[in-house]
Structures are given as C-alpha cells and as structure tokens.
Amino acid sequence: MGLGPGTVLTRGGRWIGEHLVLFLGLVTMLYLLLPIGFVLLMSFNDQLGRQAYEFQGFTLDNWLSPCGPAGLCASVVKSVQIGLLATLGATVLGTLMAFALVRHRFRGRSTTNVLIFLPMATPEVVMGSSLLALFTAGGLAGQLGFWSILVAHIMFCLSFVVVTVKARLQGMESSLEQAAMDLYANEWQAFWRVTFPLVFPGILAAALLSFSLSFDDFIITNFNHGNTITFPMYVWGSAQRGIPPQVNVIGTLMFAVALVLVLGGGMFRRRRGH
Amino acid sequence: MAATPGDVPRQPGHSGAAGSGADLVMTGLTKRFGSFTAVDALGLTVTSGEFFALLGPSGCGKTTTLRMVAGLEEPTAGSINLGGQDITRLRPYRRPVNTVFQSYALFPHLDIYENVAFGLRRRRSRDIERQVEEILALVELSGFERRRPGQLSGGQQQRVALARAMVNRPQVLLLDEPLGALDLKLRRQMQIELKRIQTDVGITFVHVTHDQEEAMTMADTIAVMNGGLVEQLGRPEDLYDNPATTFVANFLGQSNLVPGRIVDTVGDYHVADVAGEKVGVLRGRARVHAGDVLVGVRPEKVYLSTAEDEDTSGANRLSGGRVSDVSYTGTSTQYLVRLASGQELTVFEQNTGARAPMSVGQRVGLHWAREHTFALDAAQDIHAGDETYSETSAVGAAP
Amino acid sequence: MSVLTRTPGEPGVAPAQRRRPSRVGYLLLLPGIAWLLLFFAVPTVQLVATSLYDPNGSLDTGYAMTWSFPNYLDALATYREQFLRGLVYAGSATVLALLLGYPLAYAIAFKAGRFKNLMLVLVIAPFFTSFLVRTLAWKSILADNGFVVQSLQAVGLLADDGRLLATSFAVVAGLTYNFLPFMVLPLYASLEKIDLRLIEAGSDLYAGSLTSWARITLPLSMPGVVAGTLLTFIPAAGDYINTQLLGSPSQFTIGNVINNTFLVQLDFPMAAACSVILMAAIVVLVLLYVRRANTEDLV
Numbered sequence: 001m002g003l004g005p006g007t008v009l010t011r012g013g014r015w016i017g018e019h020l021v022l023f024l025g026l027v028t029m030l031y032l033l034l035p036i037g038f039v040l041l042m043s044f045n046d047q048l049g050r051q052a053y054e055f056q057g058f059t060l061d062n063w064l065s066p067c068g069p070a071g072l073c074a075s076v077v078k079s080v081q082i083g084l085l086a087t088l089g090a091t092v093l094g095t096l097m098a099f100a101l102v103r104h105r106f107r108g109r110s111t112t113n114v115l116i117f118l119p120m121a122t123p124e125v126v127m128g129s130s131l132l133a134l135f136t137a138g139g140l141a142g143q144l145g146f147w148s149i150l151v152a153h154i155m156f157c158l159s160f161v162v163v164t165v166k167a168r169l170q171g172m173e174s175s176l177e178q179a180a181m182d183l184y185a186n187e188w189q190a191f192w193r194v195t196f197p198l199v200f201p202g203i204l205a206a207a208l209l210s211f212s213l214s215f216d217d218f219i220i221t222n223f224n225h226g227n228t229i230t231f232p233m234y235v236w237g238s239a240q241r242g243i244p245p246q247v248n249v250i251g252t253l254m255f256a257v258a259l260v261l262v263l264g265g266g267m268f269r270r271r272r273g274h
Numbered sequence: 275m276a277a278t279p280g281d282v283p284r285q286p287g288h289s290g291a292a293g294s295g296a297d298l299v300m301t302g303l304t305k306r307f308g309s310f311t312a313v314d315a316l317g318l319t320v321t322s323g324e325f326f327a328l329l330g331p332s333g334c335g336k337t338t339t340l341r342m343v344a345g346l347e348e349p350t351a352g353s354i355n356l357g358g359q360d361i362t363r364l365r366p367y368r369r370p371v372n373t374v375f376q377s378y379a380l381f382p383h384l385d386i387y388e389n390v391a392f393g394l395r396r397r398r399s400r401d402i403e404r405q406v407e408e409i410l411a412l413v414e415l416s417g418f419e420r421r422r423p424g425q426l427s428g429g430q431q432q433r434v435a436l437a438r439a440m441v442n443r444p445q446v447l448l449l450d451e452p453l454g455a456l457d458l459k460l461r462r463q464m465q466i467e468l469k470r471i472q473t474d475v476g477i478t479f480v481h482v483t484h485d486q487e488e489a490m491t492m493a494d495t496i497a498v499m500n501g502g503l504v505e506q507l508g509r510p511e512d513l514y515d516n517p518a519t520t521f522v523a524n525f526l527g528q529s530n531l532v533p534g535r536i537v538d539t540v541g542d543y544h545v546a547d548v549a550g551e552k553v554g555v556l557r558g559r560a561r562v563h564a565g566d567v568l569v570g571v572r573p574e575k576v577y578l579s580t581a582e583d584e585d586t587s588g589a590n591r592l593s594g595g596r597v598s599d600v601s602y603t604g605t606s607t608q609y610l611v612r613l614a615s616g617q618e619l620t621v622f623e624q625n626t627g628a629r630a631p632m633s634v635g636q637r638v639g640l641h642w643a644r645e646h647t648f649a650l651d652a653a654q655d656i657h658a659g660d661e662t663y664s665e666t667s668a669v670g671a672a673p
Numbered sequence: 674m675s676v677l678t679r680t681p682g683e684p685g686v687a688p689a690q691r692r693r694p695s696r697v698g699y700l701l702l703l704p705g706i707a708w709l710l711l712f713f714a715v716p717t718v719q720l721v722a723t724s725l726y727d728p729n730g731s732l733d734t735g736y737a738m739t740w741s742f743p744n745y746l747d748a749l750a751t752y753r754e755q756f757l758r759g760l761v762y763a764g765s766a767t768v769l770a771l772l773l774g775y776p777l778a779y780a781i782a783f784k785a786g787r788f789k790n791l792m793l794v795l796v797i798a799p800f801f802t803s804f805l806v807r808t809l810a811w812k813s814i815l816a817d818n819g820f821v822v823q824s825l826q827a828v829g830l831l832a833d834d835g836r837l838l839a840t841s842f843a844v845v846a847g848l849t850y851n852f853l854p855f856m857v858l859p860l861y862a863s864l865e866k867i868d869l870r871l872i873e874a875g876s877d878l879y880a881g882s883l884t885s886w887a888r889i890t891l892p893l894s895m896p897g898v899v900a901g902t903l904l905t906f907i908p909a910a911g912d913y914i915n916t917q918l919l920g921s922p923s924q925f926t927i928g929n930v931i932n933n934t935f936l937v938q939l940d941f942p943m944a945a946a947c948s949v950i951l952m953a954a955i956v957v958l959v960l961l962y963v964r965r966a967n968t969e970d971l972v
Contacts, residue, residue, distance in 0.1 A: 025780025028773045029795060032853060035810035036799050042813070097705035104698025112702065115709055121903070121959065122717075123911020125931045126948045130720035131712065132935065133945060137719055155712040158705055178346050179379035181366040183393035183442070193392075197383045212801050218914065223935070235805040239918065243809060251806035258801035262794050301678065317678035326675055495675040507677040 036255055043248035062245045066253075069244040075234035076250060079215050082146065082230065086153035086214040091207045093154070094161025095199075101162070102169045119159045127156060128223035135224065144226030152220050157210040164209060168202025208261070215254075296357025296370075296445045297322050298343065298478065303352035305338050312338045314502035315352065320446070320480060320495075322357075325472050327493035328482045331525070331661070335502040336482045340448050343480065344373045356445055367396070372439035373448045376455075378431045380423035386410075386434055387419035393442040409441040412471065429460045436468075440477065449481045453488065465492050486526050490514070498522050500659065514572075516559055516648055523570055523650065525659035530576065530619045531568040532592070533652060539563075546649065549615050553590040555647040566652035573620040575646040578609065578632060579639045590647055593639040595619070597632050607631050611638060717952075724945035736941065748946040752930050756947075759926030760954065762841070762916075763909035766848035770856040770905050771898070773849070778860035778897070779890075782867075793861070800854045808918050811847055812838065815919070839921035847915035852908065856901040863897025864890070903959060910955055927951055 046057035067073035101112070119127065131152055135141055140148075172195070180190035218232040225233060235247055298320040305313040313335040320326045328336040341347035343354055345366030353362045361369050372393070381389050387406055394402045410416050413433040423431055432452055439447055449468075453461045469492050472479045483489050489496050490510040497507040498521070506518040514526050523529035534548035543554040546569050553569055560567070571590070578597075598618060599610035602625075609621040609632060619640065625631075632638060657663045723736070724744055730736035749756070781792045799807065814821055815837040825831040837843050867890060875885040913928030927947060934944035 021776050022780045022784045024776035025778075025784070028777040028853075029792065031773070031850070032796060032799055035807045035814065035850070036802060038810045038814055039802065039806060042810070093705040093708060096701040100698045100701035104701065106698040106702065112706065115706065115714065119709070119713055121907050121955070123908055123928070123951065123955070125911040125913065125928045126720070126952055127713070127716075129931060129935050129944060129948055130716035133723045133941065134712075134716040134719045136941075137723075151712055155708060158709060162705070173377065173379060175375055175377055175379040176381060178366070179373070179375055179381075180392070182344055182346070182371075182373045183438070184367045184396035185392075186365070186367050189396060194381055216801075216804050218805055219911075219932075222932075232803055232805050235803060235809065239805075239809060247806060247809075251802045255798055255802045258798045259794065262797065266790055266794075299678075318675065319678055320675045324675055497675075497677070504677055507675065 036252075039248045039251045039255075043245060043252045045245050045248070047245045062249050066246050066249045069238075069246055071229060072234060072244065072246055072250070075229045075231045078146070078228060079231040082150055082153060083211045083214040085150055086157055087207050087210040089150075089154040090157035090161050090210045091203060094158050094206060095165050095203055097158075097162050098165035098169055101166055103174075116159050116162050119156050120163075124156075124217075124219035128152070128220035131155075131220070132223045144224055145228045148224045148226065149221050149228060149230065152224050153214040153217060156217075156220065157213050160209050160213065161206040164206040165199065165202045168199050168205075172198050204265075212258070296359075296478075298446050298480070299355040300339075300343070301353050301355070303339065303342060303354065304350045305335070305342060305347060306350045311502050313342070313349075316502075316504060318497060318504060318507060320478060322445075322478050323476050324494045325469065325479045325481065325492055327489040327496045328480065328499055329484070329486060329489040329496050329525075330499035331484055331659075334499040336499050337450055339499075340373075340450055340480065340482050343446070344371055344448050345369050346373075370445040371448060372442050372444040373450065374432075374435045374439050374452045376450045376452065378423075378435040378452075380431055380434055380438070382423055385420050385422055386415070386426075389423065389434060390438045390441055392438065397442070405441055409437045412440075412475075413437045413467075428455055429464065432456065432464065436471075440471075440475065444477065446478045446480060449479060451483055452481075453483075453485075461488075468492060490526070498525060500525075517570070517650070518561060519658070520568065520650055520654050520656055521659035523648075523659070524657065524663075525661070528573055528620055528660075529570050530573060531570045531650070531656050532613075532617065532619070533566065533656075534569045534649075535566050536560075536562075536564050536649075543644065544649065548592065549613065551592055553592070553647060554644040555649045556645055559645075559647065560649035562649065562651045567649040568652050568654075568656060570648045570650055571642050571646055573608075574606075574622040574624075576619070576621045576640050576642045578611070578621055578623065579641055580632075580636070588644070589641040590644050591639060591641045592619075595638050595640055597634050597636045597638055600631060600634055602631070611640060720945050721949055723941055724949045726942040726945075728940070728942045730942070741942070744942050744946040745950060748943060748950060751943075752927060752947060755925055755927045755930050756950065756954070758924070759910055759928060759951070760958075762845055762848060762926060763906050763912075765845045766852065766909050767856075767902050767906045769845065769849040770853050771902060774853055774856035774860055774901065775898075778857050778864055781857075781861055782864035783869075796854055796857050796861075804851055805914065808847055808851065808914060811843075811850065812918050815843055815846075838919060839924070841920070841924055843919040844915050844924050847919045848909050848912060851912075851915065852905040855904040855908075859900035859904060860894065860897040863894045863900070867893045899963065902962070907955055907959070911951060 043062055044058050044060070046059035046061070062068075097116070100106070101109070131148075132141075135144060135148060176194050176198070177190045180194045181187070185193060216232060217230075218236060221230055221233060222236070229237070231250070235243070238244065238247065300316050300318050303313060303316040304311070316335075316339060328339060330336050338347060342349050345361070345364060345368075349362060353360060355361070356370065361371075381392065384392070390406050390409060391402050394405060399405065406419070407416070410418065413436055415430060415433055415437065418426070418430070418434075423434065426434065432455075435452070452468075453464050456464060465488060468479070468481075481489070481492065493510060495507065496510055496513055497504045498513065499505070500521050506513055506522045513522060517523035517526065517529070520529075520531060523531060532548050534546040534553070536544050537547045537552075538545040539557070540554075542557055544557055544560050544563065546553050546555060546567055548569055555569065557563065592613060594614040595611040597609055598612045599608075601608040604625070606622050606624050609623065610618050611621060612618050621640065623631075722738065725738065725740050725742065726736040726744075727739040727741055728744055728747070777796070781789055781796070785792050813819060816822065817836055817838065822831065822835075822837055825837075826833055826835065831837070871889055871893070872885050875889045880888065911928045911931075913926065913932050916924050916926055916929055931944050931947050931951070934940050934947065938944075
C-alpha cells in the first residue's frame with residue numbers, strides 16, 4: 001500500500017480525531033483545576049493589603065497559623081459540626097426511604113417520587129427564602145441559628161441520599177436475599193449479612209455527598225442563619241473586607257482531605273479484592 | 275414397577291419403594307396472582323431419594339411450584355408436607371429445603387468458602403471447615419476457597435451454588451433451571467455430574483426445566499406441567515411410549531396424531547377407523563374407549579412401504595401417502611408423508627443401508643406394529659405442546 | 674415411586690393467610706416524608722401564600738392575606754430584565770458546560786484506561802473546596818491587574834482599559850465553571866453504560882467515527898445529557914453568588930433580586946412573587962425539555 005499524500009492526510013486526520021477528544025478533555029480538566037492551583041499558590045502568599053491578586057512572596061506563615069484571623073476556625077468548626085449532624089440525619093432518613101421505595105409496595109408512589117425530586121429541581125434561592133418565610137410566619141424569626149441551619153441542610157440533602165442509595169439498591173439482585181433466607185438466615189440476618197454489606201458503598205457515597213453539600217452550602221444558610229457563622233458565611237463576609245490568606249489554606253486543606261478520602265477509599269476497596 | 279396411568283390416589287407420606295427419609299407431599303397446592311391461576315390445585319408426592327423433574331414450557335407454573343416448596347412464595351390454598359411435617363406456613367429458613375437458583379445468586383461480597391459455609395454458619399454447625407472442604411471436593415472445586423464469585427466461570431459458579439445448597443444436607447434439594455445459562459457441551463457434562471452426585475448422596479432432587487431431553491436423561495420420574503396443571507406423571511419411558519394427552523405427546527419428542535373413530539372392540543384391541551382404513555390399538559393404551567379419538571404413533575416406530583403387495587398383515591396400515599420432504603441427518607432420514615386427507619405425518623428411518631432412501635413425490639404406504647399405537651381423547655387441541663407449530667405457518671395441518 | 678394424587682374436582686384447603694406487612698413500607702417512609710413535607714412542601718406553600726400578601730404590609734405591621742395576584746404582574750414589570758438575564762445566563766452556562774463537559778466525560782469513559790479513577794477523582798475533588806473560595810479565586814484570576822487580563826491586553830484581544838470582571842462574560846464563565854462537575858458526572862455515568870459492541874456494530878455497518886458518535890453514542894447518552902443539563906440549569910437560574918462576586922449591578926439577575934428583596938428591603942410579598950415566578954418558569958421549561966428529550970425516570 002503506497003504512502004501517497006492522501007494516505008498521510010487521512011492518517012494524520014485520524015490521529016487528531018482519535019486524540020482530539022482526549023485533548024479537549026484534558027484541557028477542560030485543566031480548566032477545572034486552575035482555580036484550585038491558584039488557591040494552593042495563594043495559600044503560600046505573603047500577602048500585603050486586602051486583596052490577593054499577585055504573588056508577593058512565599059511564606060509558610062499562613063500554614064503555621066491557620067487560625068490567625070478571628071472567627072475563621074470557629075466558623076470551620078461550626079461547619080463541620082453542622083455537616084456531621086446533617087449527614088447523620090439525612091443519611092438515616094434517606095436510606096430508610098430508599099428501602100421503602102425499592103423493596104416495599106405502597107400507595108402514592110409517584111407522589112412520593114415527585115416530592116423527593118422537587119428539592120433537587122428547586123434553586124437554592126427559592127428553598128432558602130421559603131424556609132425563612134415559614135420560620136417568620138411561625139414567629140421564630142428571632143431565634144434562627146444552629147438548629148435552623150441544620151434543619152435546612154437535612155432537608156436538601158435528603159433527596160440526594162435517596163437517589164444515591166436507591167440506585168445502589170436497585171442494582172442488587174433481589175434473589176440474593178431470598179438465597180440467604182433459603183440458607184437459614186431470618187429476615188434480620190439476611191439484611192445484615194447480605195443486603196447491608198452490598199448497599200453500604202452506596203450509603204457511604206451518599207454520606208460523603210451530604211457532607212460536602214452541607215459544608216459548602218451558602219445560599220440556604222444565608223437565609224436562615226441568625227447569628228451563627230459557618231465557613232462559607234465567613235468567606236462571604238470577608239470578601240468585602242479583604243480575604244485573609246488563611247482562607248486559601250483551609251480551601252487547600254479541604255481539597256487535600258477530599259482527595260485523600262476518595263483515593264484512600266478506592267485503594268482500600270482494591271485491597272479487599274473487589 | 276408397571277406404569278400407572280396418572281390419577282390413582284395413594285396414601286400420602288408413604289413411598290412405594292423401601293425409601294428412608296421424607297416424602298414431599300403437595301395437596302391441592304394453588305397459587306393465584308390476581309385473576310391469573312399459576313398453579314391449579316396441584317396434588318403430587320415426590321418419593322424420598324428420587325431425581326424428580328418438573329417439566330413444562332415457560333409460564334406453566336413449574337417455577338412457582340418450586341418456590342412454594344422453598345417458602346419463597348406463599349400458596350393461595352393447599353398444603354405442603356415433608357416427611358409428615360406440615361411446612362406450608364413455615365418461613366424458608368425453617369424448612370429443611372435448599373434451592374439452587376437459576377441465576378446462582380452467589381453472594382458477591384463473600385468468597386467461595388464463606389458462600390458455601392453460609393447456611394452452616396446460620397445453623398451454628400460444628401466442624402464447618404471439614405464439611406466445606408468435603409463438598410468442594412465433591413463438586414471438584416477444591417482450592418477455590420478464597421476466590422470471589424465474580425472471578426469464576428459460569429460452570430464453576432453453578433457448582434458453587436450446588437455445593438452451597440447441598441452442604442446443608444437438606445431433605446429436598448430444589449433446582450430452578452440450573453443449567454439454563456451454560457453452553458451445550460457444558461450442559462451435557464453437568465447433566466451427568468448432577469445425576470452422579472444425586473445417586474451418590476441420595477438426596478431428593480426436584481429439578482425444574484423446560485428442556486425435555488434434559489428431563490428424560492436425568493430424571494427417575496417426570497411430571498409434565500401445562501397451564502398450572504400436571505398433565506402426566508411417570509417414568510420417562512412410560513411418558514414417552516404412552517402419553518396421556520396431546521400436550522405430552524407433542525412436548526416430549528414428536529408424535530403423529532391422526533383423527534379417527536372407534537368402531538369396534540376385538541379381544542384386547544379397539545378398532546379405529548382412520549380415513550377408511552382400520553387400525554388397532556391396545557385397550558390399555560387408549561385413553562377413551564368409544565367415539566372420536568386421535569390415533570397416535572411415534573415417528574421412529576413407523577415404516578414406509580412402496581409396493582401395495584408388501585406383506586404387512588398384523589400391522590397397522592395407512593396407504594395412499596406421498597413423500598413430500600426428505601431430510602438426511604446422518605444416522606437417520608426424516609420423511610414427511612402427505613396422506614390423502616392432506617395431513618402430513620413424520621417418519622424417522624434409521625440409515626441401516628438396507629434400502630435406498632425414498633424420493634420426494636414417491637407414493638408410499640405407512641405401517642407400524644399395532645402395540646406401538648396409542649389413542650387420545652379427540653376433544654383436545656391436536657397441536658398442544660408442539661413447539662414447532664404456529665398458526666400462521668401451518669402446512670398441511672390436520673383438519 | 675412418585676405419584677400424582679390430585680383427583681379432578683377436589684377443592685383445596687386454604688391455610689390461614691399471613692398478611693404481608695406492607696405497613697413496614699409506610700413506616701420506613703414516614704420520617705423522611707414528614708421531614709420533606711414540613712420543611713419543603715409547607716414552606717413552598719407558604720411562599721406562594723406570601724406572594725399573595727398585601728404588598729403594603731411590613732414585617733413590623735404584619736401582612737394581610739389579600740390574594741393580591743397583581744403582585745406577580747408587579748414583579749414581572751419591575752424585574753423583567755433580571756428575570757430574562759437570569760434565564761439567559763443559566764442557559765448559556767448550561768450550553769457551555771455541555772460543550773466542555775461532554776468531551777471530558779467521553780474521554781474519561783472511553784479513553785482514560787488506567788487513569789479513569791484518577792480523572793474522576795480530579796473532577797469531583799474541586800467540588801469539595803468551598804464554592805465561594807473557588808469563585809473568589811476566579812475573581813482574583815480575572816482581576817484587572819491580574820495575569821490573564823494583562824496577557825489578553827498584551828496580545829490585543831482586550832482593549833487597554835478593558836475588564837473581564839463586571840462583565841457578562843465573567844459571570845457566565847463563573848457559572849459554567851461552578852456547575853461543570855454536575856454536567857460531567859451524569860454524562861460520564863450514562864456514557865460508561867454504553868456497550869462498546871454497539872459502536873463496533875456501527876463501524877461494521879460503514880459508519881465513520883463522527884456518524885457513529887452522532888447516531889449511536891449520542892442518542893444512548895441522552896439520559897446523561899438530560900440529567901446533566903437539568904442539574905446545571907436549575908441551580909444556575911437562581912444563582913446570585915457569581916453575579917455578586919464576578920459581576921456588577923448591571924449583571925444582576927433574579928437571584929440577586931430575590932436575595933436583596935428578602936434580606937435587605939424586607940419586602941416579602943414582592944420577593945416571594947419573584948420566587949414563585951422563577952419556580953414556575955423553571956418548571957415549564959423543564960417539562961417542555963424533558964418531554965422533548967423523551968426520558969422518563971428522573972429520580
């Protein structure tokens with residue numbers, strides 16, 4: 001087969017074609033990671049003045065005294081507390097609902113599905129403001145704080161938990177539980193020894209998702225926070241005054257922790273032979 | 275033991291042979307889903323230690339019956355009795371019965387050892403390790419203990435499923451089309467394996483399948499099910515040689531069924547008029563004894579004759595046929611012969627080399643030994659159970 | 674020898690029926706449904722009610738329910754520009770996210786090989802960094818005296834006194850960036866399920882790679898496209914962070930309006946009316962879109 005100009009062109013065309021998608025994908029990936037890189041860089045910034053546009057000098061001070069700015073660490077602690085409790089609440093309630101939807105018969109199934117889907121389809125502005133309207137109408141406007149944030153967070157995390165666990169549950173053969181009962185396990189044992197271990201990765205993924213949704217939430221929290229300051233609220237507040245570089249430290253830390261958790265989880269699963 | 279025509283009531287709980295262990299007795303077992311009756315008042319006894327097959331097309335109720343015995347489906351009515359104990363209302367984990375599922379249902383998060391040991395652990399059995407090792411050796415999977423189900427081939431998974439069920443020494447082992455997912459060669463191999471294991475270990479096997487060859491190869495007793503009812507129960511040879519209904523005649527192998535009418539009885543034989551010619555059928559092989567019948571004979575029992583003067587006295591004879599198709603299959607030649615009535619009959623002739631094959635269009639007569647004839651009630655669908663027959667493609671169909 | 678014991682016509686004996694406890698289903702469902710009803714459904718109803726309050730009331734004097742439907746017309750008249758802008762920004766961001774996200778999802782699903790998990794992690798992990806922190810980072814990156822603006826001015830793509838911040842461009846870029854993972858993940862999930870043999874069958878039937886993609890891959894990945902666009906468009910329509918941080922009041926959208934009206938002006942009926950209109954617009958658009966894209970299972 002001769003190597004005429006036509007062949008070279010098609011060969012080259014095919015190389016680009018095959019790798020074009022990969023190339024575009026990697027460019028997008030870089031685009032995704034660019035701000036993270038910036039945040040990482042700026043966390044080492046020896047910052048003068050209020051806004052960090054330029055890299056003024058390398059320093060480890062920010063990392064050594066991350067709690068320097070007043071209220072920063074307190075807000076992180078608050079966010080973690082709310083996050084953990086909201087995760088607990090949403091995961092428990094949501095998992096129960098997922099089981100009901102997949103394994104049991106009941107009336108009003110489509111209404112339930114709509115009710116679960118709607119929070120995911122509602123802009124946060126609307127959800128946050130309507131909750132505020134409710135609290136106000138109930139005369140609680142002056143008592144908002146930790147608990148009102150928590151209530152709101154559990155509410156919007158529920159739907160995500162249900163969808164995630166439900167997907168995992170539906171992927172499981174129902175004959176596995178029947179096989180367990182056929183092999184002398186009663187309903188409770190069948191659940192703990194067969195169903196739960198197989199659904200658990202879904203529950204874990206739902207919990208992680210809940211935590212990150214809760215930790216990162218700003219808009220709904222902003223409407224219902226009273227005097228409690230979470231980490232995103234702190235950042236928002238300081239955006240006017242001037243963002244301390246320690247914010248970037250926290251941001252980088254969060255990215256690193258997420259990376260470690262997800263990669264670590266993956267390695268753990270591989271070691272167990274999945 | 276002579277073949278008994280199906281519906282003779284027996285004392286439940288007692289097996290005919292000197293069987294030890296427990297008989298499985300179903301009485302009036304019914305399952306309805308809304309207005310649809312999947313299993314219709316089933317009554318049968320499975321003798322302890324037998325390899326019993328429930329055979330039928332999909333939707334006939336055989337799997338539903340199996341699941342009711344396992345406890346995975348609740349009967350609408352009726353009862354199930356195992357060794358004298360009523361287990362109808364017991365939960366699956368309280369029955370001394372284990373199941374091999376069609377999809378194997380191996381636990382993906384446990385290794386092979388833990389899969390097999392699952393039932394033993396729930397019952398707090400002692401000496402688990404020895405029992406697991408023994409059963410794995412029996413199914414020839416020693417050394418696979420630490421692997422996961424996902425790492426095994428289909429045939430290996432099937433053997434693990436079998437081991438997992440059998441290690442618990444149930445009184446009855448239920449198998450729900452366990453060989454369905456295997457390729458042909460492996461399936462044949464496993465059929466022999468299963469039969470060997472069942473004979474060695476002596477547990478009662480109830481095997482559900484839609485493959486009639488599989489049932490005939492493996493089972494001591496077959497129950498042919500259709501539309502929630504058992505059409506006939508008996509040994510494979512008895513079912514084949516002397517079918518009770520058109521469904522059984524067509525579903526097991528192939529049959530020639532020709533409409534006729536009983537006109538006389540001479541000694542042990544009824545005489546039936548088939549399109550003007552007289553054929554004889556033993557009284558014991560006729561399901562009805564007067565009026566319209568379907569005269570039946572298996573294709574391999576029929577011979578073709580060319581000259582009208584060939585001596586076929588003492589045999590049943592149908593003349594005036596014309597060969598309409600010839601198929602050579604190596605060991606035999608399959609002929610389709612069209613009778614004057616328009617109906618096509620099938621004849622299998624062994625290729626013994628004694629005679630040259632017939633050709634299409636040749637005029638032939640058919641004859642067969644009288645004692646190979648059977649006669650069925652004409653008031654049923656002549657094509658019931660015939661899976662090669664479809665309404666639209668009927669060629670030379672019976673009137 | 675096994676036997677058949679049924680005598681035709683013999684009726685069966687029904688055992689006592691054990692009722693299937695479907696009560697368990699209701700019990701499992703109850704806490705979650707109660708929570709959603711109380712903290713989502715009721716507030717939404719309350720929101721609709723609030724939008725119909727007498728606009729002349731206030732937080733101090735209380736609100737009277739006067740079924741004043743004109744509130745909606747008022748809201749539309751006053752803030753029509755912001756409504757449209759919000760929908761346009763959200764739409765543009767969604768389209769851009771689709772254009773950027775599809776190749777990335779495709780690359781991860783089909784071209785990544787060993788690096789598939791790593792790439793997925795890298796897509797998900799930025800999501801864990803606070804979204805405010807990321808948006809503020811963009812504010813710094815696109816700042817007037819920052820690297821990006823300087824380079825663009827040097828190359829001549831931007832006027833010497835041009836800005837990137839406080840423009841629609843920055844807002845849409847921010848929106849696209851923030852919701853990109855929500856587009857990529859459902860797309861990836863959908864693409865990953867496609868049986869490669871279908872694409873092989875396509876080439877066997879003379880389809881080139883572009884045709885293969887258009888006629889086989891794309892239709893099969895539609896559920897992912899639908900899910901991704903919905904998960905991007907809906908939150909983006911109500912977002913106000915990006916406009917506030919990366920834009921200026923001339924870029925403000927309905928999200929900003931609602932936020933302001935609720936928290937600063939304390940004009941609850943007006944704010945609620947805007948929210949209801951936004952919700953209605955989204956519901957209508959989503960229904961039209963889903964019906965056209967022809968998928969059923971959203972949840």
